Amino acid sequence: MAIVIDILLLALCGFLVIYPFFxxxxxxxxxTASLKEKLLRxxxxxxxxxxxxxxxxxxxxxAREDYEELKSRYVKEASLVIKAYxxxxxxxxxxxxxxxxxxxxxxxxxxxxxxxRLRNKKRRG
Amino acid sequence: xxxxxxxxxxxxxxxxxxxISAYAVVAxxxxxxxxxxxxxxxxKGASIAIALTTTIAIVIMEVFLLSGQFAIQYVAHxxxxxxxxxxxxxxxxxxxxxxxxxxxxxxSIYSLAISLNNIVPRIKPxxxxxxxxxxxxxxxLLSFISKPFVILNPPxxxxxxxxxxxxxxxxxxxPITVYLGYVGFAVPFAxxxxxxxxxxxxxxWIKVTRRWTVLAWLFLSLGNLTGMEWAYVELxxxxxxxxxxxxxxxxxxxxxxxxxxxxxxxQERKDMLKVWNIFLISITYVLTLFxxxxxxxxxLSSVHAxxxxxxxxxxxxxxxxxxxxxxxxxxxxxxxxxxGKEFESVFSKESSFLLNNLLLVGAAFATFWxxxxxxxxxxxxxxKVTVGAPFFNTVNVPIFLAFILLMGICPLIAWRKASVSxxxxxxxxxxFLALAVIxxxxxxxxxxxxxVASYFINFFVLFATLYEIFKGVKTRVKLTGENFVKALxxxxxxxxxxxxxxIIHIGLVLIAIGITGSSLYDIEKNVTLTxxxxxxxxxxxxxxxxxxxxxxxxxxAVVADIDVYQDGKYLTRLNPSKNxxxxxxxxxxxxxxxxxxxxxxxxVLAGWENQDTxxxxxxxxxxxxxxxxxxxFLIFGxxxxxxxxxxxxxxxxxxxxxxxxxxxx
Numbered sequence: 073m074a075i076v077i078d079i080l081l082l083a084l085c086g087f088l089v090i091y092p093f094f095x096x097x098x099x100x101x102x103x104t105a106s107l108k109e110k111l112l113r114x115x116x117x118x119x120x121x122x123x124x125x126x127x128x129x130x131x132x133x134x135a136r137e138d139y140e141e142l143k144s145r146y147v148k149e150a151s152l153v154i155k156a157y158x159x160x161x162x163x164x165x166x167x168x169x170x171x172x173x174x175x176x177x178x179x180x181x182x183x184x185x186x187x188x189r190l191r192n193k194k195r196r197g
Numbered sequence: 198x199x200x201x202x203x204x205x206x207x208x209x210x211x212x213x214x215x216x217i218s219a220y221a222v223v224a225x226x227x228x229x230x231x232x233x234x235x236x237x238x239x240x241k242g243a244s245i246a247i248a249l250t251t252t253i254a255i256v257i258m259e260v261f262l263l264s265g266q267f268a269i270q271y272v273a274h275x276x277x278x279x280x281x282x283x284x285x286x287x288x289x290x291x292x293x294x295x296x297x298x299x300x301x302x303x304x305s306i307y308s309l310a311i312s313l314n315n316i317v318p319r320i321k322p323x324x325x326x327x328x329x330x331x332x333x334x335x336x337x338l339l340s341f342i343s344k345p346f347v348i349l350n351p352p353x354x355x356x357x358x359x360x361x362x363x364x365x366x367x368x369x370x371x372p373i374t375v376y377l378g379y380v381g382f383a384v385p386f387a388x389x390x391x392x393x394x395x396x397x398x399x400x401x402w403i404k405v406t407r408r409w410t411v412l413a414w415l416f417l418s419l420g421n422l423t424g425m426e427w428a429y430v431e432l433x434x435x436x437x438x439x440x441x442x443x444x445x446x447x448x449x450x451x452x453x454x455x456x457x458x459x460x461x462x463x464q465e466r467k468d469m470l471k472v473w474n475i476f477l478i479s480i481t482y483v484l485t486l487f488x489x490x491x492x493x494x495x496x497l498s499s500v501h502a503x504x505x506x507x508x509x510x511x512x513x514x515x516x517x518x519x520x521x522x523x524x525x526x527x528x529x530x531x532x533x534x535x536x537g538k539e540f541e542s543v544f545s546k547e548s549s550f551l552l553n554n555l556l557l558v559g560a561a562f563a564t565f566w567x568x569x570x571x572x573x574x575x576x577x578x579x580x581k582v583t584v585g586a587p588f589f590n591t592v593n594v595p596i597f598l599a600f601i602l603l604m605g606i607c608p609l610i611a612w613r614k615a616s617v618s619x620x621x622x623x624x625x626x627x628x629f630l631a632l633a634v635i636x637x638x639x640x641x642x643x644x645x646x647x648x649v650a651s652y653f654i655n656f657f658v659l660f661a662t663l664y665e666i667f668k669g670v671k672t673r674v675k676l677t678g679e680n681f682v683k684a685l686x687x688x689x690x691x692x693x694x695x696x697x698x699x700i701i702h703i704g705l706v707l708i709a710i711g712i713t714g715s716s717l718y719d720i721e722k723n724v725t726l727t728x729x730x731x732x733x734x735x736x737x738x739x740x741x742x743x744x745x746x747x748x749x750x751x752x753x754a755v756v757a758d759i760d761v762y763q764d765g766k767y768l769t770r771l772n773p774s775k776n777x778x779x780x781x782x783x784x785x786x787x788x789x790x791x792x793x794x795x796x797x798x799x800x801v802l803a804g805w806e807n808q809d810t811x812x813x814x815x816x817x818x819x820x821x822x823x824x825x826x827x828x829x830f831l832i833f834g835x836x837x838x839x840x841x842x843x844x845x846x847x848x849x850x851x852x853x854x855x856x857x858x859x860x861x862x
Binding site: 073074077078081082084085088089090091092093095110113126127128130131132133134135138 | 202203205206209210213217220235236237238239241242243245246249250253401404609610611619622623668669672675676
């Protein structure tokens, strides 16, 4: 009985180790997906930073001049990441908006609105 | 019994797991060098196979333990027919072989989880190979050195039973949580080493392993807390922490792990402290191995070590290899790890985090030095000089107080740069409230300098944290127009990572308040009482009513009946006992405790002269309950911060959009 189970276990483990040599790789698709995820994560991180800077400022933790400087820096960062993200989508022909989640759309919309607001402010100033 | 053939299957599964681990290490290295995706996938298959073999082995061991298969040496050593089912199950981690098996199983499951996740693809194969080296080590021990499935011939009719001290719910949870913590730190360590080996820029490895780090820290915290509770209720000496080498073994990686958890935030946000972070996670991982070496080798005397010198030797070699391997890589890649930015101001969150790190590492070093001093003294003078609790307390108490103080200051300071006027404004309210508490404490007679210092710092931190939350709610009300309750809920829910951290801080403050009260204001009396004799301790009157013999499950017990009066009014009856377990030469003490938020009345039946005369150790331990309550806060806060979903994301950071754009090309 023990020998039968041992052989079955050996066969199963052998299969698990060997079968990848007989299937096709999907490496490129994975790389694109992972880079897309990374850019999305970074976009979200910048957006979160902006909201945190805003919050810290209103809590009295950051001086006004630091607040302004940090905010404009992160908005610039956001535009670069969004650009990189859009380039990636364009390159990989994945630019259809249906692929995006609601959260992704919200983040983009809010950062773009923030960019627009700052541009208008600059023009007025 | 007819399930004995499973022993063969268990042994075979472990050897097979060892061979597959060896394959996974070699194939992993080749796959990394040749960039062969099929070979990488094969390593992933090997991870599944390793997890499968260790799962089969652990299930077989549990079958043996639960069915009382005494033909298996391990089962005969650690269980008996009259042992409750619950403790038969937990006997898996009562001995060396079983706990190593548990360790190997957890490690293999963690490795499997990593291999199945598509995280940081560029360095994951290296991290997986490092984890597989760990798998290889543990499966080598289980296959050739510390075999769990040894068959006794002829089989004994009865087992030795489980050590009575381990027959406690705290001791069921304690080891498994410590192992989960120890093994958990292997994951961020593997990724850190992988990032260094591959010269992988950025801090993505920190983000993807953050959950593993926090989870490992949570389990290690739980392990330490349950260990403290077990020592308090089971060992009967009246305390919960004795700076025993094995206690220190799990405390040291907790300290450095706590430092790492904070310093990675600086790297995440500021691209700083890269070398320091690699050093911290390496040292944390090495300390988990060192802790295991201390526990296994029996090199230092402890109340709960498994002494097996040969096993200890293997752990020592592995620990030294891990230490020097990681240090070599760190030094070799110093250039690559050079800092992205510098500290912009002394008054900034990042500089306060660095200070907090130095204190935690300082405490870890002091604990390490005190723990290993007997070894060094023996090496130099030939005499083993033991370092006691006074050394650890003298060195560590000021460090911990400074650390707690920083815990209150850090959240009030902004990243990058904070103005002194802002800091002072934020400190005024908590400072005033803490002073008010101190005046009250002085009035009621709490005047020992260390107690006053500790309570002042702890209450300042408590009020500073609560004030920070209050200000957050106020700001949210102003910005969103939400009502106070909704703003409070949303403040926590939408940034669980930050506010979960604050809950943990509150928990640590409560623990520190409990430790201060119980260690500086405890009262102890050792008395011999005859039947109906009374004794007074603080405002309690203890009346000894007599001894009786009781038979419970697998235990014969001598129980004392004690009536307790508080301020002259009857409070409760306590029943401390001495328990006699079969196959155990010495009885164990079962402590009787009447606890409240204010203090614990702690009674131990130390012995008896005859039926009417018994010896007791009676203690009043103030504020002990706050240690456990603080522990619950700490656990809740960690789970709150860790729970997946919105609000638990990584912290914001400085991002180089240009480098990302370049990568996208």
